[in-house]
Amino acid sequence: MALFEKKETAQGATPEAVLSALSKVMDPELGKDLVTLNMIRNVKVSGGEVELDLVLTTPACPMKNSIRASVEQAVRGVPGVSSVLVRLSSDVRPAKNPMEGRRPVEGVRNVVAVASGKGGVGKSTISANLAVALARSGARVGLLDADIYGPSVPTLFNMKGHRLTGDNGKIVPAQAHGLKIVSIGFLLEDDSPVIWRGPMLMKGLEQFLHGTKWGELDYLVIDLPPGTGDVQISLAQMTPVAGAVVVTTPQDLALIDVRKAVRMFEQVGVPILGVVENMSYFLCPHCASRSEIFGHGGARTACAEMGLRFLGEVPLQVELRVASDAGSPLVATSPDTLAAQAIAKAAEESAAALSLLNL
Ligand SMILES: Nc1ncnc2c1ncn2[C@@H]1O[C@H](COP(=O)(O)OP(=O)(O)OP(=O)(O)O)[C@@H](O)[C@H]1O
Ligand SMILES: [Mg+2]
Structure with missing residues (x-):
């Protein structure tokens, strides 16, 4: 028997x-391991000290804290490791373009359409706040207001009267709350009716997409007019749309229209990221009690039936309407309100759905 047994000492990791x-x-x-997903980069080991980059597929990743904790735990479990430094960053993956003839928007990784089957369900409110929420998470985001019938973005960002400017024949977006913004409203005099017919409409949309200096963007959010008309179909034919977020209210009538919108997008080859139930319940500003004015939960059930992701429920909250009318998005000005939190969550869910599609 040896006097000294050589103990298995921790070799350097x-x-x-x-x-x-x-x-x-x-x-x-995403259902795959982090190494296969190329999310672990620049691993450096010095003695027992480990440092590495954890590169997420979106800065709006809803699981970022739990993924980071799992990484730290796994690395600490490696023999010889005494400390671990995880640097968190992100690299948003570009959408795939499965259909020929559709020209990607230069520099834009994901075009995200916000749509609804029915008017007045809060599409513009959700688009604007969703875009701001993505930008606040650290993503590079643009917002295109393509609602030729009733552009809301000038109001939602307190930019009424702003006029489009150009540079070398290209449109220069306005900037607010970290977003690059172009609205059809920047072309119109206040309250002038829009009489855009087929070819002109196509040309306008084409110019907003391909004739704007968007720069490098992770997400370009597009606020669409309600329903399933020319703008939706033209958009899908003009450029690869990475995915659509469908907004609805809980009433049966709105839910019937959701199915129509979903079918339309499927027909033109646009994946559905999921459905947001807006005005899901009323939050009383006085007693904070909750009333389900239009019923509640219908969108969740419809999602389950259609195999779609439920992106969350946004309460009918007076602060959201007031902030929207004042031109200051609620997710930026009062991020702690329930409505703002719900929209921020829907933004994370949408980003996660995109990451999954773009694998
Ligand atoms: N969750 C909410 N809580 C309170 N007010 C809301 C909520 N969602 C939307 N609103 C308000 O409802 C009105 C309609 O919303 P919005 O303009 O976003 O709908 P829309 O679907 O874009 O309409 P349209 O079909 O005309 O484009 C606005 O006054 C908005 O401030
Ligand atoms: Mg609108």
Whole structure:
């Protein structure tokens, strides 16, 4: 028997051992391990100290804290590791373009359409706040107001009277709350009716998409007019739309129209990211009690039936209407309100759905 048994001392950890441990950590949303997903980069090991980059597929990742915790735990479990530094960043993946003849918007990784089957369900309110929520998470975001019948973005961002400017024949977007913004309303005199017919409409939309200096964007959110008409179909034919967010209220009538909108997008090859139930319940400003004026939960059930992701429920909250009318998006000015939190959550869910599609 030896006097001294050579004890298995912790050998210095290696980058290979760290990667091997991380190849067992799954992304809960994307269903693959972090190494296969190329989310672990620049692993450096020095003695027992490990540092690495964790590169998420979106800065709006709803699971970012739990993924980070799993990474730290897995690396600490590698023999010889004494400390771990995880640097969090993101690299939004571009949408795929499965259909020929559709020209991507230069520099834009994902075009996201916000649509509804029925008018007045809160599409513009959700679009604007969703875009601001994505920008606040750290993404590069643009907002295009393509509602030729009733552009709301000038009001929602307190930009009534703003006029489009150009540079070398290209449209220069306005900027607010970290967004690049173009609205059809920037072309119109106040309250002038819009009489855009087919070819002119196509040309206008084409110019907003391909003739604007969007720069590098992770997401370009498009606020569409209600329903399933020319603008929706032209948009889908003009450029690859990464996905559509469908907004509805809980009434049966609105839900019937959701199905129509979903079918229309499917026909033109646009994936549905999911459905937001807006005005889901009324939050009393005095006693904070909740009333379900239009019924509640219909969108969740409809999503389950159609195999779609439910993106969340946004309460009817007076602060949201007041902030919208004042031109200051609620997710920026009062992010702690329930409505703002619900829209921020819907933004994260939409981003996660896109990450999954773009794998
Ligand atoms: N969750 C909410 N709580 C309170 N007010 C809301 C909510 N959602 C929308 N609103 C208000 O309802 C009105 C209609 O909303 P919005 O203009 O966003 O609807 P829309 O679907 O874009 O309409 P349209 O079909 O005309 O484009 C606005 O006054 C808006 O401020
Ligand atoms: Mg609108």
